[in-house]
Amino acid sequence: MSGAPSATADEPVAGALQRQFAAAAERYGVPPGVLLGVSYLQSRWDGHAGAPSVTGGYGPMHLTDAVTALAEAPHHSEGGEDARGDEARGPRTAGPARGPSAAELPPRLRTLERAAELSGRSPEELRTGTAANIEGGAALLAAAQREAGLPASADPADWYGAVARYSGADDAATAAAYADDVFDVIRTGAARTTDGGQAVTLAAEPSLVPAKAQLRALGLRAPAKGPVECPRTVACEWIPAPYAEFGDGDYGNHDLGDRPSSQSIDYIVIHDTEASWDTTLKLVQDPTYVSWQYSLRSSDGHVAQHLALKDVGWHAGNWFVNAKSVGLEHEGFLTSPDSWYTEAMYRSSARLVRYLAGRYGIPLDRLHILGHDNVPGTVTSSIRGMHTDPGPYWDWAHYFRLLGRPITPSAGPDAGVVTIRPEYEGNRPVYTGCATAGAACAPHGSGAVRLHTAPSADAPLVKDIGLRPGGQDSTVDVNDTGARASTGQSFAVAERRGGWTAIWYLGQKAWFHDPREARTAVDARGTVLTPKEGLESVPVYGRAYPEASAYPAGVPVQAVSPLPYRLLAGQRYVVGGSTLGEYFFAPTFDPTGHTVVRGQERYYEIQFGHRVAFVKATDVRVSRA
Incomplete structure (x- = not known):
């Protein structure tokens, strides 16, 4: 899909996208705020370069054409991990899931067909052009209003039922939650610059009270x-x-x-x-x-x-x-x-x-x-099979803003800890292997930064000896987490030099580009740990299991197996918390035989690489960064 026409090709000048919303709203008699509010909840007004969403939705209005998306996109499930991850029972693997056939797709995944009928625009135009896509969405909203027997009112409050219908939900609660979100956006307003560089604004209407009684006429199930x-x-x-x-x-x-x-x-x-x-x-x-x-x-x-x-x-x-x-x-x-x-x-x-x-x-x-x-993998043999979802394209920065915990600096310049936070849309590292092994993936915003052995983009990527026991370099494959730090993850700073920052990562110094004029990380406070004095290195674990003496009779002792990595003297890693060793023994269907084994050995969770890990408290000393 990297060769798909650009969905921003028809937005050549500043303000074009705002005008496209206004023109479509006028043509179909939809209040501009309603059209903008629906689009914001679907895509935040982004065009995504004509690429479909995870459910086959295209463009700012998320017009769904999963038939085309299914035909063009690969299906794969990386890794072969045992989803249960407990040696006390046989492995339980999920395996790849079968994608649906076109005949199995529900109407909510085929709204682009209906939009084409209503707008007269071709499916290709609706998939790849923002003006056409917005018109298609406006046509769907106008049709929903007509089918409900309601006039094309200029008052956004009169469009609650049409917005609920646009969601595609088949139950009343989901349709209402969706419509409530749209009208909350309209009430509070919004403004942002899209992935196509277009500034769009939705003026706030704080006194708006939608006609929620319209929902009852939609005939949706409970x-x-x-x-x-x-x-x-x-x-x-x-x-x-x-x-x-x-x-x-x-x-x-x-x-x-x-x-x-x-x-x-x-x-x-x-x-x-x-x-x-x-x-x-x-x-x-x-x-x-x-x-x-x-x-x-x-x-x-x-x-x-x-x-x-x-x-x-x-x-x-x-x-x-x-x-x-x-x-x-x-x-x-x-x-x-x-x-x-x-x-x-x-x-x-x-x-x-x-x-x-x-x-x-x-x-x-x-x-x-x-x-x-x-x-983390539980033991060395399980590392290579661990899954890699949701991957480098999940927008952790936006997600944490929605959680009410935006990723912002919590310390002054040159702090001992940094939290990864590149600007998502502008951060587009090259990945390969999305559709074909070795082939470049389509450019896309990412919340991850790449880690090198030296402060240079030409330096090799750091190694992950768990993923590659032979010591080969990490790769830029989309499923290779060996040299990747992700938004929100915090690491101890090892060195700063010439617009690059080094962090301690998988037992080594790892560099990422972090120039002062365009930081890809923010300075942060944190608690860190390092090996106790006199220890050259300490083992790292993928789970925090109790010591052997903690297991009662009848419960097999679980091995406390270190991973192949080492945490070396002088290195520091950010601490997430501590826990006593614990093992849930549940090998039988009858839960009366289940037991929680707790030990006295205490572990610290750390941000060790892309994956978290555990170390024994007796091996390390903890301090503020």
């Missing part, structure tokens, strides 16, 4: 009722994952637990499904598959809960993390580099994460809000 654990600000339904036994001592697809009474919940793990919504729901309801707590739909931010939060899902590939985390799967069957997530899903996800963090006291930082690609 969501499936059940014991959902969601904030009121998201539309959430209960679609349970099965807890079923199916012979030879095997069962699925999760474990019953009693969290947080039995174990604390310390992490939230962000995933990308690499499957359509309908396929995702089928998979999580298969007892032979794997499981997670929540799925989020890209088109409208709808949430489905599958497991009670007290139970343990099989999602992260690391049993220690699984036992102490909540997994959120974000819909995305397209793993192309230039695919993108809707604002609706980012907002819904952020609200859910804020709720979970508040409920369990989880810090809103990148040592506790993890990507699946930040979860």
Whole structure:
């Protein structure tokens, strides 16, 4: 898709995009604020260079044409990790998910066809041209207003039902949550410069009160009722994952637990499904598959809960993390580099994460809000198979702004710790392997920076001996995390030189470009650790398991196996917190045999590389940076 026509080709001068919204609104009789508000919630007015979203939506209005997107984009699932990540039972791998056929696609993934009929614009124009795309979206809104028997009013308040219909949701709660978000944008206003360099403004209308009673006339279903654990600000339904036994001592697809009474919940793990919504729901309801707590739909931010939060899902590939985390799967069957997530899903996800963090006291930082690609392998043999979603194109900076924790400097210049924060749209490192091995991916904004062995873009990338035991250099492949630091991650500074900053990373000094006039990191406060005096190096672990003496009779001792890395004397790493060694023994379907083993050995979690790691407290000393 890197050869797709530019969706910004018809925006040659400043103000063009703003005028395109105004012209489309006038042509179809849609209030400009409504058209701008809907577009903001879909794409934040970005054109994404004509590339589809993770659910096949094109352009600022996110007109969906998943048939075309499916035909053009590859499907793959990197890694072969055991999603459960516990040697006490056989491996449970998820494997690649089958993408939907064209016949299986619901109407919400085919809105571009309808927009073409209504606007007279060709599908190609709607996919690649912003003016046509905006007209298509305006035509859909106008049609929804007509079909509801309502006039084309100039008052945005009269368009609540049409906006709810635009979401594509088939249940009333999700449609209402989507419309409420749109009207919240209209009330508060918005302004930004798009990915095409266009400045767009939506003036605030603080006194706007939409006609919410219109929702009842849409005839949408009520969501499936059940014991959902969601904030009121998201539309959430209960679609349970099965807890079923199916012979030879095997069962699925999760474990019953009693969290947080039995174990604390310390992490939230962000995933990308690499499957359509309908396929995702089928998979999580298969007892032979794997499981997670929540799925989020890209088109409208709808949430489905599958497991009670007290139970343990099989999602992260690391049993220690699984036992102490909540997994959120974000819909995305397209793993192309230039695919993108809707604002609706980012907002819904952020609200859910804020709720979970508040409920369990989880810090809103990148040592506790993890990507699946930040979860460490449990032992050396599992490192290479660990998954790499949501990858370098997830906008962590925007996500943390929505979480209410924007990534800003917390220390003065030349601090001992930095937090990675490149400017997302302008940061476009070259990646390869998105569609074909070795082929360059389409240019796209990224929240990651690349790490070199010296302060030069020509210097080799740092090595990851866990991914490449033979000592080969890391690569720029989109799934290679060996020389990558991601937005929000904090590292101890090793050196600064000539517009470059070095951090301690995987036991080595790693450099990234960080010029003062265009910083890609911010100075930060933090707690760091280093090996105790007299120790040349200390081992690093992928899980924090108890010492052997802590295990009661009948529970097999789990090996405390170090990873192949070493934390060397003089190096420092940012600390995320500490925990006593803990192991959740759950090898049987009957939960009466489950046991939580706790030891006396204390571990610190650290930002060691792209993935987090653990070190024993007895091996290190801790100080302020």
